[in-house]
Amino acid sequence: MRWTTMPRSLSTLVVAAALLLPFSVALAEAPGAGPDKDWIRTDRLPLLLVIVVVSAAVVAAILLARTGRPVKIRRLAALDAVDEAIGRATEMGRSVLFVPGIMDMTDIQTVAGVNILGRVAKTAAEYDAKLEVPTSRSIVMSAARDAVQAAHFEAGRPETYNADNIRYLTDEQFGYVAAVTGSMVRDKPAACFYMGAFYAESLLFAENGNSIGAIQIAGTAEPSQLPFFVAACDYTLIGEEFFAASAYLSGERDQLGSIQGQDLGKLLAAAVIIIGCALATAGLWLPACADGAAALRKFFGG
Amino acid sequence: MLQRTVPIIILCASGAIMVLAYFVTAAVSWSETVNVWFNVLAAVAFVLGAGNLLKVNLEKISSQRPGWGYSAITLAAFFFMLVVGLFKVGAIPDSKYPGVRLAGNYETPASPYGWTYEYVFSPLTSTMFAMLAFYVASAAFRAFRAKNTESILLLATAFIILLAQTAAGMFLTGWIPEDSAFAFLRLDWMKVAITEHIQTAGMRAITIGIALGVAATSLRLILGVDKSYLPRGGGAA
Amino acid sequence: MNRALLARLNDLDRRWIFLAMGLSIAIPILLKLRFPEYPGPMARATFDAVEAVPEGSPVLISFDYDPASAAELQPMASALVHHCASRKLKMVFMALWPLGKQQADRTIESVLKQFHPGYDYGTDYVQLGYQSGNEGVIKLMATNVPEQYKTDAAGTATSTIPLLASVRDLSAFKLVASVSAGYPGAKEWVQYGNGPMPDAFSIVGGSTGVQVSQLLPYYPKQMEGMLVAVKGAAEYEMLVEEKYPIDKPDVIGQGRVRMGPQLVAHLLMIALIVLGNVAMIASRNRGGAR
Numbered sequence: 001m002r003w004t005t006m007p008r009s010l011s012t013l014v015v016a017a018a019l020l021l022p023f024s025v026a027l028a029e030a031p032g033a034g035p036d037k038d039w040i041r042t043d044r045l046p047l048l049l050v051i052v053v054v055s056a057a058v059v060a061a062i063l064l065a066r067t068g069r070p071v072k073i074r075r076l077a078a079l080d081a082v083d084e085a086i087g088r089a090t091e092m093g094r095s096v097l098f099v100p101g102i103m104d105m106t107d108i109q110t111v112a113g114v115n116i117l118g119r120v121a122k123t124a125a126e127y128d129a130k131l132e133v134p135t136s137r138s139i140v141m142s143a144a145r146d147a148v149q150a151a152h153f154e155a156g157r158p159e160t161y162n163a164d165n166i167r168y169l170t171d172e173q174f175g176y177v178a179a180v181t182g183s184m185v186r187d188k189p190a191a192c193f194y195m196g197a198f199y200a201e202s203l204l205f206a207e208n209g210n211s212i213g214a215i216q217i218a219g220t221a222e223p224s225q226l227p228f229f230v231a232a233c234d235y236t237l238i239g240e241e242f243f244a245a246s247a248y249l250s251g252e253r254d255q256l257g258s259i260q261g262q263d264l265g266k267l268l269a270a271a272v273i274i275i276g277c278a279l280a281t282a283g284l285w286l287p288a289c290a291d292g293a294a295a296l297r298k299f300f301g302g
Numbered sequence: 303m304l305q306r307t308v309p310i311i312i313l314c315a316s317g318a319i320m321v322l323a324y325f326v327t328a329a330v331s332w333s334e335t336v337n338v339w340f341n342v343l344a345a346v347a348f349v350l351g352a353g354n355l356l357k358v359n360l361e362k363i364s365s366q367r368p369g370w371g372y373s374a375i376t377l378a379a380f381f382f383m384l385v386v387g388l389f390k391v392g393a394i395p396d397s398k399y400p401g402v403r404l405a406g407n408y409e410t411p412a413s414p415y416g417w418t419y420e421y422v423f424s425p426l427t428s429t430m431f432a433m434l435a436f437y438v439a440s441a442a443f444r445a446f447r448a449k450n451t452e453s454i455l456l457l458a459t460a461f462i463i464l465l466a467q468t469a470a471g472m473f474l475t476g477w478i479p480e481d482s483a484f485a486f487l488r489l490d491w492m493k494v495a496i497t498e499h500i501q502t503a504g505m506r507a508i509t510i511g512i513a514l515g516v517a518a519t520s521l522r523l524i525l526g527v528d529k530s531y532l533p534r535g536g537g538a539a
Numbered sequence: 540m541n542r543a544l545l546a547r548l549n550d551l552d553r554r555w556i557f558l559a560m561g562l563s564i565a566i567p568i569l570l571k572l573r574f575p576e577y578p579g580p581m582a583r584a585t586f587d588a589v590e591a592v593p594e595g596s597p598v599l600i601s602f603d604y605d606p607a608s609a610a611e612l613q614p615m616a617s618a619l620v621h622h623c624a625s626r627k628l629k630m631v632f633m634a635l636w637p638l639g640k641q642q643a644d645r646t647i648e649s650v651l652k653q654f655h656p657g658y659d660y661g662t663d664y665v666q667l668g669y670q671s672g673n674e675g676v677i678k679l680m681a682t683n684v685p686e687q688y689k690t691d692a693a694g695t696a697t698s699t700i701p702l703l704a705s706v707r708d709l710s711a712f713k714l715v716a717s718v719s720a721g722y723p724g725a726k727e728w729v730q731y732g733n734g735p736m737p738d739a740f741s742i743v744g745g746s747t748g749v750q751v752s753q754l755l756p757y758y759p760k761q762m763e764g765m766l767v768a769v770k771g772a773a774e775y776e777m778l779v780e781e782k783y784p785i786d787k788p789d790v791i792g793q794g795r796v797r798m799g800p801q802l803v804a805h806l807l808m809i810a811l812i813v814l815g816n817v818a819m820i821a822s823r824n825r826g827g828a829r
Contacts, residue, residue, distance in 0.1 A: 040326050048325055054514070058521050103722070104344070106673070108519045115528070138351025167358045168351040174430035174607050186369065199721040200431060200607070200749065207437040210444075211553070221512045223505055224749050231445035239508050243515030247522070254527040262518035269510050330682050337679050338686075341672040407693075409641065419641060424606035431607035435804060439560045440553040443811040447819050457812065464809055467748075467770050468802035469574030476577070490579065502755045509756060 046299050053268065058261030065257025073248050073256060078217050078235035082193075085215040086123045089190035095130040096120070097189040099180060099205060100144060101196020101220070102173055104137045109221050112246035113196030114143050116219065119249040120193055121151035125160055132189065133166040136176040141168040177201040181208045194218040194233070195242070198225045206232035219245060272296070310526045317524035355380065386414040459496060466493035545821035548814060556811060563807040564800040572799035582774035585743045585764025588714065589622050592741075596713040597629040597702065601728065602639035602646070604720035608747055609642060614794035615745040615772035616642065616718045617650050618779050621791050624655040625783035629702055631712070633667040633688070635676060635723040640669040640692060654785050662701050668692030673723040677731040681709050710739035718745035718766075725754055729761045737761070745771070769797045 065071050089096045098120055100113040117133065124131040133148065135141040144166045152161040169179045181204060184192070192209040194202065195218070202218075202225040209216045210232050218229035219237030229236045237245050240262070247255035276296050283290030316336050323333030359373035385391065392413040393406030407413070411420040448454045465471045471489035478488050485491055522528035578586075592598060600619065604612045623630055630651075632643040643666060651658050658664055667688045670676045679687040684706050688697050697703045705711065709732055717725040725744030733742050741763045746754050748768035758765045766775050772794030785791060 039328055041324070044325055051321070051517075054517060055521055058518050059525070062525075062527060106340070106344075108516050108523075111523065111528075112519060138347050138349075138354065141354060142350065164358060164361070168354040170355075171348070171351070172427070173605075174427045177430055178426075182372070197722070200434060200747075203434055203437045203441060204430070207441055210441075221515065222753075223508050223512070224751075224753050226508075228441070231441045240511035240515035243512075243519050246519070247528075250528070252527075255522060258518050258522050258527065262514050265514045265517070266511065269514070334679050334683060334686060337672060337675040340675055341670070344671050405694075409644065419638075424609075427605065427607040428610060432610070435564065436557045436560050439804075439808055439811055440556045442808055443551070443553075443556055443815045446812045446815060448816050449819075457816075460812065461809055464805040467768075468798065468805050469576065470802055470806065472575070472577055490577070494580065497751075497755060501752060505752050506756050509753075 050268075050300075054261075054265040057264035057268075058258050061259075061261030061264065062254050062257040065253045065260070071253065071256040071260060073244065073259060076237065076241055076245060076248075078219065078237050078241075079245055079249065081215070081217055081235050082120060083123055085191035085193075085217060086120065086127055086129055088215060090127040090129040092190045094190035095132050095187055096124050096191045096193070097180075097184065097209075097214075098131060098133045098193045098195070100133065100135060100140055101194075101198055102136045102176060102201060103197035105139045105143055107197045109197040109242070110137075110140055112221075112243050113219070114140070114147050115246035116193070116195045116249055117144055118147040118151050121148040122155050125152045125155035125157045128157070128160065131165060132183070132187070134169050134176070134180050134183070135166065136169060136171055136173070138168050141166055173199065173201060177204050180205065184208050184212060184214075188212045189214055192216045194220070194229065195237075196220065198222055198229075203228040203232060209233075272300070306529065310529070314524055314526065317520070352380075383415070383418065386418070391415070459500075462489060462492050462496060465489050542821045542824060545818050548818035549822050551818075559807055559811075560804065563803045567799040567803050570799075571796070572803070573795055574798060574802055576770075576773045576777055576795060576798060578774040578778050579771075581758065581765045581767060582771055582778060584759055585766050585771075585775055586622070586778040588741050588743045588763040589619070589626060589628075592626065592628055592713045594627045595629065597631060597706065597711060598623055598714040598716065599631045599633065599709070599712045600643075601715070601717045601719075602632065602634045602643040603636050603717050603724040604642060604747075605636050605638035606642070608720035610797070611747050611768055612718050612720060612745055612772075613642065613646070614769065614791075614797065615766045615775060616646050617793065618772060618776045618791050619716055619718065619743075619745070619766075620646050620650045621654060621785070622775075622779045622783065624651060624658060625779075628714075629662075630664040631667060631702065631706075632664065634669040635673060635727070636720075637669050637671070640666070643668075649790055653787075653790070661695075665697075665700055665702050666692045667697075674727040674731045677723070677727055681732055681736065684708055684711070710736055712740050714741050714743065716743045716745070719750070720747050721750055724750070725762065725765075726757070729757045733761055769794050769801055773798045 086096055098117055100117060101107070101110050103110050105111060105114075121131055131148065133141075133144050135144055145163055148166055149158075149161050149163075152158050169176050184205075185208065189209075189212070192205070192214045194205055194216070198205075198218075198220050199222065202220070202222075206216060206218065206229055216233040217235045217237075218233040219242040220226065220229065221239050221242050223239065226236065226238055230238075244259050244262075247259050276293060279289045279293035279296060283293050319329060319332045319336055323329040356377070359377050362373040363370045363377070387408065390404055390406055390408040390413070392415075393403060393408040394410055394412055396402065396405040396407065399405040408415045409419070410416045442460075446453075446457055446460060448457055465474065466489040471493070475488045475490075478484050480488070480491075486495075519528070600616075600623070602616065620630065632647065634640045634643060647664070647666065651664065660666075668691065670687060672679075676687055684703070685697055688703075690696055691700060691703075697706075709715065715728055715732060717728045719725045719728075725742070725746055728742055728744070733740070742761065743764035743766075744754055744757075744762050745766040746768070748770075751765075751767045754762065754765060766772055774794075776791055776794045780791060789796075
């Protein structure tokens with residue numbers, strides 16, 4: 001991997017980080033840096049180590065993916081059903097509804113949802129199906145328009161793009177629910193996608209979608225809303241699957257690689273949990289193991 | 303290119319500052335500034351949404367498309383709240399500045415804004431939230447079916463939690479002494495065991511997965527690998 | 540009942556379910572059904588956390604919900620404010636939700652002014668109101684409260700308010716309580732408020748039933764006490780009222796009042812689930828007989 005093939009932002013950040021970290025550590029160790037005037041929070045260094053390891057794993061996986069090494073990602077039934085749902089809506093002459101959650105672009109789930117929207121919009125444009133995207137945040141509306149317009153260009157049908165199908169309703173949670181469910185009952189979309197951050201409105205959307213007989217595919221990383229989507233939708237992307245889906249659907253090697261890096265992080269978390277549990281259990285009989293478990297807990301700030 | 307390069311630079315810089323501020327005390331004030339900037343931007347973004355709301359609904363009314371009556375109600379409600387809120391119509395005069403109308407309190411039910419909040423908005427949103435009770439019942443009726451071992455376990459858990467979350471739990475099993483060998487048969491005991499051990503363990507696993515997903519996605523954004531939030535086809539219409 | 544009829548239940552019109560649910564909630568409300576509650580460990584932990592705060596100490600109460608979830612959360616918010624006032628704690632109210640400020644105002648009117656008329660604005664309690672920015676507000680408050688809140692909700696400079704004069708950051712508070720219906724709420728207070736200074740203050744949280752699974756991992760270590768939905772409110776009310784009784788128990792007893800409909804609704808849910816399974820088995824057998 002040649003340095004020059006890295007994006008400028010990536011190389012800039014790596015250089016900046018490389019310069020900043022020793023600088024910060026040097027400041028922390030500088031004479032006169034008392035407890036109240038610490039330049040660096042040494043108590044948080046273990047967390048920094050974890051961040052560096054996970055980030056390094058993700059960056060390494062991205063770089064490996066760029067070398068052309070095949071990236072294998074498990075197929076998700078929910079993603080396989082996207083084309084089927086849009087195709088069904090086209091056959092029935094009905095619209096496709098995409099709800100990108102109720103949070104702003106500051107929420108990573110919304111970003112992931114908009115990414116998936118791009119893929120859904122591309123398929124809808126190819127099938128010439130009408131795609132409605134009601135948003136509850138004005139910045140999301142703007143981002144969704146960009147994504148849908150780009151999808152129409154990619155599908156070779158820029159003339160079918162209609163900005164008015166992506167509209168802002170209200171920031172107010174239940175006002176938004178009332179408007180979206182109202183249009184669902186009136187327009188009866190044949191396929192409903194719920195991709196983003198959802199709260200109490202998840203079941204209101206999904207049950208209304210169920211009552212109109214729509215194919216429903218949901219994806220969220222809000223653990224409290226997952227049971228509702230699982231109960232009421234045909235397919236649900238659960239937690240990390242949702243983030244993986246957004247990267248998967250993008251089809252970009254960089255993003256696919258980052259999923260593998262993320263899995264390395266998961267492996268690390270699992271290893272630490274298993275070691276910690278084993279030490280804590282063995283510590284019931286062996287004091288040395290109990291000390292080890294305590295040290296591990298202290299290291300991770302417990 | 304400016305349309306894509308500048309946002310990436312802003313995102314990279316802001317993200318790096320936020321991460322750095324957690325570890326380097328000198329960067330805390332920078333992260334405070336980033337937060338303040340975000341708050342200002344979030345407030346200004348309301349205007350963008352309001353403009354679109356007006357455009358879409360006015361177009362619908364002028365062309366008298368199906369459902370244009372809803373658009374008329376939306377705009378009427380929008381302008382009513384905007385005017386009574388912005389101009390503090392009927393505000394209660396402030397005792398310190400009785401001559402300055404805009405210093406008055408407009409949030410009490412005695413003013414049109416406060417009255418609308420208290421007697422229109424509040425009941426409407428509560429109604430929407432309360433509809434969950436109905437949808438939960440119909441979803442449970444349809445989805446909670448004992449089709450296999452896992453779903454039977456799920457059903458049993460649901461029954462325990464539903465009963466233990468009310469006085470029925472104590473009524474049915476409260477007579478079992480808390481210090482007896484059969485205390486584990488008490489519904490309140492089982493609820494605590496399920497929520498604090500099984501549910502929390504499951505939730506931690508999901509949360510770790512989500513946290514790593516969020517971290518990886520954030521990293522993709524900060525490093526400029528994921529540019530999905532940026533315009534790709536010549537800007538938005 | 541024959542199997543064919545049971546099998547037809549599979550296609551039961553959901554409006555019948557809605558009707559049954561409506562009745563199961565309305566009848567207990569009209570009959571004012573009340574059932575005894577027994578405080579659980581989470582409610583006790585919340586009670587103990589407030590009791591542990593030295594008299595006269597400042598506490599921060601964040602109203603992170605709106606009218607939609609007030610039915611579930613207002614009872615615990617009222618009980619919490621009554622508890623804090625009974626302990627003579629100085630209260631600073633704020634909101635991360637735009638309409639949380641109004642909920643705090645309501646609580647001040649219905650609890651503080653009604654049962655604790657000696658509480659003076661500025662010295663005993665302050666209403667900071669809502670600030671946009673979600674967790675960004677918490678992050679800034681963790682290091683600089685006056686920067687985030689230059690004025691209170693009425694526009695008075697916080698530097699001139701006696702209660703806030705010495706407040707620099709969140710560590711000035713002995714307890715932070717977030718009554719929350721979702722994001723941003725108690726979880727964000729733990730992550731961004733308590734995270735940077737874990738020993739500086741205690742956190743207690745109130746949550747809707749549906750949100751609780753997200754908060755459980757933080758209890759009891761990062762979050763000392765937790766009130767879960769109406770049930771948690773009812774249990775906490777009992778503990779508060781037992782130690783600090785008031786002459787009008789209806790205001791602080793709403794949690795217990797609301798447990799009546801909840802009990803009947805839960806029983807209906809169980810009945811519906813059983814019915815759904817009976818219908819499924821009946822239709823299976825019918826299919827097998829053909």
